[in-house]
Amino acid sequence: xxxxxxxxxSKTYGKVENQSSYVLKNINFTxxxxxxxxxxxxxxxxxxxxxxxxxxxxxxxxxxxxLGDQSVxxxxxxxxxxxxxxxxxxxxxxxxxxxxxxCRDNILLPIVLAKKNVEDYTAKLNDLSRKLGLEDLLExxxxxxxxxxxxxxxxxxxxxxxxxxxLADEPTGALDSSTSEKLLDILQDFNNSGQTILMVTHSAIAxxxxxxxxxxxxxxxxxxxxxxxxxxxxxxxKIVEASTLLNE
Amino acid sequence: MFLSKIAxxxxxxxxxxxxxxxxxxxxxTAFNFILLNMIESNSFKNIVSADVVTIFLKxxxxxxxxxxxxxxxxxxxxxxxSRNRELSxxxxxxxxxxxxxxxxxxxxxxxxxxxxxxxxxxxxxxxxLSSMLLFKMMSIDMKMNYRLSFKAILEIIAIFAxxxxxxxxxxxxxxxxxxxxxxxxxxxxxxxxxKIPWIRGIISFIILFTGYILALMTKNPQKMLPVFLLxxxxxxxxxxxxxxxxxxxxxxxxxxxxxxxxxKNFVMISGLTHRLRRSSVSxxxxxxLCTATLVTVSVTACLFxxxxxxxxxxYPREVMVHSxxxxxxxxxxxxxxxxxxxxxxxxxxxxxxxxxxSISAKKDENNFKEISNPAASDxxxxxxxxxxxxxxxxxxxxxxxxxxVYYYTRNNDEVLDKKFKLKNNEWTVEKQIKDNNFLANxxxxxxxxxxxxxxxxxxxxxxDKDTFVYDGFNIKDTGSKKQFQNFMDDxxxxxxxxxxxxxxxxxxxxxxxxxxxFLFLGGLLAIVFMLITALVMYYRQLAxxxxxxxxxxxxxxxxxxxxxxxxxxxxxxxxTSAAPLIFSAVNLLFAFxxxxxxxxxxxxxxPHLFIEVTxxxxxxxxxxxxxxxFLTGRVYFSLIKNNKLNDRREG
Ligand SMILES: Nc1ncnc2c1ncn2[C@@H]1O[C@H](COP(=O)(O)OP(=O)(O)OP(=O)(O)O)[C@@H](O)[C@H]1O
Ligand SMILES: [Mg+2]
Numbered sequence: 001x002x003x004x005x006x007x008x009x010s011k012t013y014g015k016v017e018n019q020s021s022y023v024l025k026n027i028n029f030t031x032x033x034x035x036x037x038x039x040x041x042x043x044x045x046x047x048x049x050x051x052x053x054x055x056x057x058x059x060x061x062x063x064x065x066x067l068g069d070q071s072v073x074x075x076x077x078x079x080x081x082x083x084x085x086x087x088x089x090x091x092x093x094x095x096x097x098x099x100x101x102x103c104r105d106n107i108l109l110p111i112v113l114a115k116k117n118v119e120d121y122t123a124k125l126n127d128l129s130r131k132l133g134l135e136d137l138l139e140x141x142x143x144x145x146x147x148x149x150x151x152x153x154x155x156x157x158x159x160x161x162x163x164x165x166x167l168a169d170e171p172t173g174a175l176d177s178s179t180s181e182k183l184l185d186i187l188q189d190f191n192n193s194g195q196t197i198l199m200v201t202h203s204a205i206a207x208x209x210x211x212x213x214x215x216x217x218x219x220x221x222x223x224x225x226x227x228x229x230x231x232x233x234x235x236x237x238k239i240v241e242a243s244t245l246l247n248e
Numbered sequence: 249m250f251l252s253k254i255a256x257x258x259x260x261x262x263x264x265x266x267x268x269x270x271x272x273x274x275x276x277t278a279f280n281f282i283l284l285n286m287i288e289s290n291s292f293k294n295i296v297s298a299d300v301v302t303i304f305l306k307x308x309x310x311x312x313x314x315x316x317x318x319x320x321x322x323x324x325x326x327x328x329x330s331r332n333r334e335l336s337x338x339x340x341x342x343x344x345x346x347x348x349x350x351x352x353x354x355x356x357x358x359x360x361x362x363x364x365x366x367x368x369x370x371x372x373x374x375x376x377l378s379s380m381l382l383f384k385m386m387s388i389d390m391k392m393n394y395r396l397s398f399k400a401i402l403e404i405i406a407i408f409a410x411x412x413x414x415x416x417x418x419x420x421x422x423x424x425x426x427x428x429x430x431x432x433x434x435x436x437x438x439x440x441x442x443k444i445p446w447i448r449g450i451i452s453f454i455i456l457f458t459g460y461i462l463a464l465m466t467k468n469p470q471k472m473l474p475v476f477l478l479x480x481x482x483x484x485x486x487x488x489x490x491x492x493x494x495x496x497x498x499x500x501x502x503x504x505x506x507x508x509x510x511x512k513n514f515v516m517i518s519g520l521t522h523r524l525r526r527s528s529v530s531x532x533x534x535x536x537l538c539t540a541t542l543v544t545v546s547v548t549a550c551l552f553x554x555x556x557x558x559x560x561x562x563y564p565r566e567v568m569v570h571s572x573x574x575x576x577x578x579x580x581x582x583x584x585x586x587x588x589x590x591x592x593x594x595x596x597x598x599x600x601x602x603x604x605x606s607i608s609a610k611k612d613e614n615n616f617k618e619i620s621n622p623a624a625s626d627x628x629x630x631x632x633x634x635x636x637x638x639x640x641x642x643x644x645x646x647x648x649x650x651x652x653v654y655y656y657t658r659n660n661d662e663v664l665d666k667k668f669k670l671k672n673n674e675w676t677v678e679k680q681i682k683d684n685n686f687l688a689n690x691x692x693x694x695x696x697x698x699x700x701x702x703x704x705x706x707x708x709x710x711x712d713k714d715t716f717v718y719d720g721f722n723i724k725d726t727g728s729k730k731q732f733q734n735f736m737d738d739x740x741x742x743x744x745x746x747x748x749x750x751x752x753x754x755x756x757x758x759x760x761x762x763x764x765x766f767l768f769l770g771g772l773l774a775i776v777f778m779l780i781t782a783l784v785m786y787y788r789q790l791a792x793x794x795x796x797x798x799x800x801x802x803x804x805x806x807x808x809x810x811x812x813x814x815x816x817x818x819x820x821x822x823x824t825s826a827a828p829l830i831f832s833a834v835n836l837l838f839a840f841x842x843x844x845x846x847x848x849x850x851x852x853x854x855p856h857l858f859i860e861v862t863x864x865x866x867x868x869x870x871x872x873x874x875x876x877x878f879l880t881g882r883v884y885f886s887l888i889k890n891n892k893l894n895d896r897r898e899g
Binding site for chain 1 (some may be wrong): 509510511515518519522589739771799802803804805807808809810811844
């Protein structure tokens with residue numbers, strides 16, 4: 001069974017349902033367990049909108065979304081909040097860290113929300129902060145960190161709960177190339193150990209870390225390419241080619 | 249008029265901050281105007297014993313004006329915080345500081361004009377009404393001398409212009425000092441509490457408790473007012489420091505515990521730590537405002553509840569005749585009786601009390617030592633009654649062997665032990681008389697004891713004192729108003745030189761004027777305090793709601809349900825509301841012991857009454873406060889929710 005199934009999903013923000021007001025039109029795709037998918041497309045093409053639907057932060061106008069055996073689009077408020085808590089990890093373009101918490105507490109927030117015992121996650125926290133290079137930053141507050149450091153804290157928060165699915169919206173958007181390379185390597189590592197990831201990105205380099213790239217244009221899936229056995233570099237060339245095709 | 253357009257937009261955008269400010273500003277303008285109009289139009293010029301009320305009026309005006317100034321600055325501070333965030337954006341886009349100051353000044357002038365127009369309109373509307381209310385409360389039945397003072401209107405406009413001028417000045421200075429980066433980051437830093445500042449904590453406790461102890465220890469009535477003011481000052485400083493220290497300790501302790509990582513504690517404790525200084529200051533402010541409200545309300549209520557008792561105390565009978573036995577008594581009280589007959593007034597309940605001697609004494613163990621300084625505290629007033637006179641006056645047939653006494657007191661309090669010493673003689677209490685038709689002018693602020701003893705001992709120990717006789721009558725039928733007035737005039741003119749005749753009726757009029765004025769102003773002050781308390785609570789929640797909003801949105805995205813948010817918000821509100829209420833109750837307790845003594849000096853009315861009234865006040869206030877907290881908590885939640893949380897219903 002596939003991990004995530006998106007079936008003929010459409011979305012409009014307005015009340016008028018004429019064809020042109022649709023931001024997403026009849027989107028269909030599935031994500032298998034352990035897949036790492038990038039979504040690309042030009043600005044305003046509906047990538048964030050799609051991600052919000054998957055994240056249960058918004059609801060599709062038409063169509064259905066299924067994660068595992070749960071129907072995401074049928075949930076009410078408190079169900080969807082619980083669902084996010086139990087199944088999803090987020091890395092957003094803006095880091096969305098809370099200034100009232102130290103970095104440690106920011107990372108532990110999903111555990112506390114899920115009413116789990118924090119002590120059971122000490123090992124996981126230490127492991128993550130070692131991998132992400134956060135050991136010296138845990139007692140600091142987010143506003144004392146640089147953008148790249150904040151992004152890594154956000155990644156740690158997304159990963160601490162071992163979520164079913166990680167949703168990332170331009171996670172490297174605010175980072176320099178070497179810092180984004182580090183973060184992308186980390187995500188790829190996690191994917192290699194079985195983590196399912198869905199990432200929206202503008203960057204072909206970022207996309208080249210994933211296994212499959214979906215191209216969105218005008219609210220529909222225009223094209224998709226698979227990595228197969230290619231290396232990151234080979235896949236990158238392929239993605240750039242496909243992007244130029246998209247812009248014609 | 250580009251700037252004024254921005255100013256108007258700003259006002260619109262911050263309306264849930266500005267509307268309460270506008271309402272409060274208008275009401276305060278109105279209150280100030282009403283009082284000033286009463287002072288300026290001299291409404292009490294021709295009323296006897298009303299000059300006290302005019303003095304009260306002036307004091308109350310001073311207090312309310314002071315509160316107004318402090319509140320305006322306080323509330324405007326909140327306003328400018330939220331306003332600055334938007335203005336900083338304009339500044340980013342190239343607006344210079346002079347233009348920003350211009351925008352703010354236009355905004356302030358617009359609010360000034362609006363509050364003055366509405367406030368003075370309200371003030372004029374309610375001015376006549378409140379004057380009528382005041383006259384009614386004073387039970388003055390003559391035609392009210394009300395007029396609208398144009399001078400008062402001008403003065404109010406000028407006073408508020410000055411207040412606004414200073415507010416504008418302060419804001420301008422603030423803007424010139426601030427740099428852009430601070431504009432954006434002013435709210436984001438968590439205050440650092442690495443170490444608990446023990447020394448500061450100890451100092452704050454010392455200050456607070458010095459205030460409390462002063463309130464407890466002062467017994468000398470002449471020093472009470474200055475000591476009270478000093479105690480108030482110490483408690484104010486102490487409360488601010490204690491709240492700041494206390495929140496550090498409590499939060500530090502809570503953070504160290506394992507249960508910190510429970511969702512209900514996690515967010516609350518971190519949030520409070522984040523804005524530790526700001527929230528401890530506003531909690532202390534709320535606490536002090538609550539205390540002020542409570543003290544005003546309970547003193548006013550005590551006087552209101554005690555007003556009849558005060559009169560009863562001074563007038564055990566409606567007509568009191570006071571003379572010395574040897575020469576004039578039969579003459580004077582007899583004259584009053586015949587004068588009553590002449591004017592068709594029917595008297596009843598005649599009672600007489602003869603006091604053969606009286607001394608003030610200070611208690612030392614069971615030895616009472618005579619003392620001549622009447623201003624000393626903790627005094628006992630012994631009124632000595634010869635048993636022969638007692639039997640004659642009361643129609644009894646009591647007997648006493650030597651060195652034995654009967655005694656009685658106003659409220660049947662048991663104040664004497666079985667054996668005690670007075671005038672270096674040991675006396676034994678035979679019995680406390682409990683059913684006496686009490687008829688005496690007791691001395692306020694002292695413990696009044698009526699001591700019945702044998703003639704022989706009375707002559708031996710108190711021989712050089714005079715005998716005073718009190719006669720009292722109640723009135724069965726006052727006849728017509730005119731007849732009664734004639735009766736009063738007739739008796740009083742005859743009494744001149746022979747003693748005194750006084751009428752509860754007259755006293756009642758004077759007492760009503762003073763008490764009515766006091767109650768009116770107390771009530772007005774209480775309303776103002778209450779209003780300000782509510783607004784400060786509202787602003788506090790609003791400010792917290794605004795700064796928490798983004799955090800809760802993120803937490804909602806990560807998976808905190810709306811109902812969970814609501815629960816946490818309510819919990820946070822409950823916790824932070826409880827502290828000011830508890831501390832203000834403690835403050836009231838200490839203030840009460842001092843005020844009670846002060847009140848006892850003004851009136852020897854029953855202290856239990858004051859305790860009951862104060863407790864009821866506290867209870868009612870706690871309920872009102874809880875409702876206020878609940879409502880402001882709702883504001884906070886609705887701000888956070890503000891349709892940004894994920895509760896989109898339709899698909
Ligand atoms: N809340 C909203 N209300 C109305 N329209 C919206 C809303 N959010 C997005 N849109 C519109 O939907 C379209 C898609 O927006 P979306 O944010 O999904 O784009 P995107 O692909 O993420 O773009 P970018 O790469 O710039 O982030 C845009 O035309 C946008 O104007
Ligand atoms: Mg986007």
